[in-house]
Amino acid sequence: MELNQYLSMFIDESKDHLQAINENLLSLEQSPSDISIVQNIFRSAHTLKGMSATMGFEDLAKLTHEMENVLDLVRNNKLSMDSFIFDCLFKGTDALENMVNDIIQGGTGQADVSHIVTALKSIVSGDYQKQEAPAAAQKQETKPAASGSMDLDEFQYSVIEQSISAGHQVFFIEVSVREDCVLKAARAYMVFDLFEHNGEVVKSTPSVQDIEQEKFDRSFSVFFISQLGQEQLQGMILNVSEIESAKVVTVDEAFLKDIAEQKNAAHIQAQAVVTQAPAASVPANAPAGGQAPAAKAAGGQQAVANRTIRVDIERLDLLMNLFSEMLIDRVRLEQLASEVRRSDLTETVEHMARVSSDLQNIVLKLRMVPVDTVFNRFPRMVRDVAKSLDKKVDLVIIGAETELDRTVVDEIGDPLVHLLRNSVDHGVEPITDRIKAGKNETGTVYLRAFHSGNHVFIEIEDDGRGINREKVLKTAINKGIVKPEQADRMTNDEVAALLFAPGFSTADKISDISGRGVGLDVVKTKIESLGGVVSVESKPGLGTKFSVQLPLTLSIIAAMLVRVEKEKYAIPLSSIVETASIKSEQVRYIHGAPMITFRNSVIPLVSLAEVYEVPSAAEFKAGETEIVIVKKGDKMAALIVSELIGQQEIVLKNMGKYLSNVFAISGATILGDGQVALIIDTNALIK
Known part of the structure; x- marks a missing residue:
């Protein structure tokens, strides 16, 4: 089998399973006795182990196998979760992520995980002090084998019938594992591996998927086509460790007839050859790998096929x-x-x-x-950072269902990680400082995402100490970013903006979290490379909010075409509240700026002719004037236009490198008559 063609699939699915393990470990930390969560983690680890073994990534498979052993004890109520076990599982998950990332970078996925493996083995072996569950609780309730283990559908019956006619050997096999077997699914896998190399499985009861997930009591059965003899096949099965018995029955035409008439019980009893397997210990290095060969179970009770595809x-x-x-x-x-x-x-x-x-x-x-595909890894990260700093922090995620273009989603992860780390480290105060300030000892960091126009906004806000103006200015002066005579004249927003200066950092000491000489300038550079903008607001003692504005990068948007004097512009419909006409007497001037009253609030009036310097445009004409009310979050503004042409779906074209920084223009479009119309970035017009 050529494995390279499956590498991208392995990488994508591995990332999904690792994310699921992370999320479920966080949930289990809140509810340590919830066995259903443990089952979910076990399934993800088990599948990842099988995939890794199949692809030849032995270190991945080995570490996942040891994690699986610990989880198996927990889900069987033989072990109780505590902080040491959680830390081991989290460290194991981190190591797995590092190995997968190495594979993504073209590496072999190899890593020295011996220290983690040793810790996990100590938990399983008993060197680790664990709490034994009551004997009655140690046996897991598992899904028993289906009573209709010999029921065949028409297709399966036909396959067996044709195989017998062609001279092939067909067997009905019942396999039982020992009662003290810890990894039943692993032993079942080894048996199925024998089947795969020596014939064809027509039907499995329970289904292959259920067996893989240990949803069976102690036994399972298969209809199997092979060229091997009955006793030879039976001997091979019994050679597998911890297999207690194997009943192998030859299926002939009479047997098939009995199945059809539901009178096969006596027939099986008469032909079965039952042999007790000798007691065998599990070798320390026994393979417990991967998924049972579901593809071989032709016509069996398999999982419904995945109805999704991955597209470049x-x-x-x-x-x-x-x-x-x-x-x-x-x-x-x-x-x-x-x-x-x-x-x-x-x-x-x-x-x-x-x-x-x-x-x-x-x-x-x-x-x-x-954006949830990016956000879902942050709770674990915030948990780890807060723990290392001895802080208590809650991460509240809002708007995770907000959708963004895939190319942008793939790139925003690292900038958001940096901003979140900054909020937990610099923003949220230590517990003692929060108590002194009259705050809850647990800090809160909000991660929000929402649409506005043809942009997505992502906000990271904390309820911490806010930006220390004096400390920022002192650092900026020492680094030569700001001259001392300029410092006093700077507004708070201008001081906050200094955080994005190259190499700027206010950390008192170097750590893994911040203060490594790499400031928020890397965030600004990355966001701007995506065509976005990042800004910061802060209130001393109350907290700090970082706001990231990103383009949807959609090629097609719904827009309102408007005319400003002789030029045409497009305004994204998603940012428009409504259109209206106003008279000159409705305009008020506050500090020299024109404003109008709209829905019991006063909003600014913006002349597009002035903004874009359209020739021969009067500031405000007598009589009625058309306006377009636009919004950015909870802020609004009214745009003055000469005429409302109508709604139209337009193709968003990039302005190119030479016109990349045009104020309040996000792109251009080609109209049906061949004319070019600029697309207005309404977010830039609203302060």
Whole structure:
């Protein structure tokens, strides 16, 4: 088997299983006696072990196997969770992540995990002081084998019948493991491995998936096609450690007839050859690996096939570009149809518009993923950082379902990690300081995500001490970033912005968390490379909020086309609250700035003609003037336009490197008549 073709699948699925282990360990830490959580962790570890062994990553498989042994004792009520076990499992998970990351970078996935393996083995062997559960509780309640173990569907019956006719040996095999067997699934896997190399499994009871997850009592049965003889096959099965017995029955036409008539019990009893297996100890290095060969169980009770596929992002990029070009032509056709005024042409174009609209929604959704795929790794990280600093911190995640383009999601993880670490380290005070300040000893860090226009905003806010103005200015002066005479004239926002200066750090000592000479400038650089913006607000004693603005990077958006004098602009519909007309007497001036009253609040009035320096534009015309109310979070503004042209789906085109920093412009689009219209970034217009 060529394994390279499966490497990307292994990497993706490994990351999913490791994330599941992390999340469930955090949940188990809150509810240590919840065995259902332990079962979830065990399943993820077991699957990861099998995948690793199959791909030849032995260190991964070895470490996961030892973690699995500990989890098996816990889920069988033979061991109680405590802080030492949690730490070992967390360290093991971190090591697994490091090995997977090494594989992603082209490495072998090898690592020295002997210290973690030794710690895990000490827990299993009894060198670790553990609390024994009552004897009655030590036997796990497992799902018994199905009573209809010999029920065959039409396909399975036909396969067996044709195999017998072709001269192949068909057997009904019942295998039982010893009652004191710790890893039943591992022994079952070894038996299935024998089956895979010596024939074909037609049906398994319980299903292969249930056996893999140890959802069986002590026995399982299979219908098996092989060229081996009955006694030879039986001997091979009994050679597997901790297999207590194996009943091997030859299936012939008479046997099949008995199955069909549901009268096979006596037939099996008469033919069965029962041999007790000799007692055998489990070798310390016995393979306990991976998934049972589900692919071999043709027609058996298998898991429903995964109905998802993984698609290369470059293919989606190409699909998006092709559809964008088609959309431009569609708009042009709609204009031509309105000019020609032929009913059949109009109907055809309208139908094409409906179909392409549905296609557009599908294409867009293919690229969008919830930011939860990034956020879900942060609770574990915050837990570890807070623990290392001897702080108590709660992470509250809001808006994890907010969707963002996959290419952006893949890149924002590291900047957000840096900001969260900064909030826990610099923002949230030590427990004693919080109590002195009259605060709850547990600090809170909020991680929020929400849409605004064609952007996504991600905010990280803490209820900590806020930014120390004097300390920041002192550091900035010492590093030569700010001159002493400038310091007194700087506003609090300007001082806060100094945190993003290259190499800026206010940490008193170097640590793994912060103060390593690499400040928030790396965050700013990364966010800006994605076409985003990062800012910070702080209130002394109350906390700090970092705000990251990211483009959706969608190629197609719904927009309102407007005219400003002789030029056309597009405003994303997602940022528009409503459109209206106002009279000159409704405008008020506060400190020289025009404002209007809207829904019991006063909002600023912005002249797009002034912002974009459109020629021959009056500041405000007599009579009624069209306005567009736009929003950014809970803030709003009114934009003055000359005319509202109408709604249209537009293709978002990048402005290119030479025009990348145009104020309040997020891109351009080609209209149906070939004209170019600039797309307004409303978020930049709202302060």
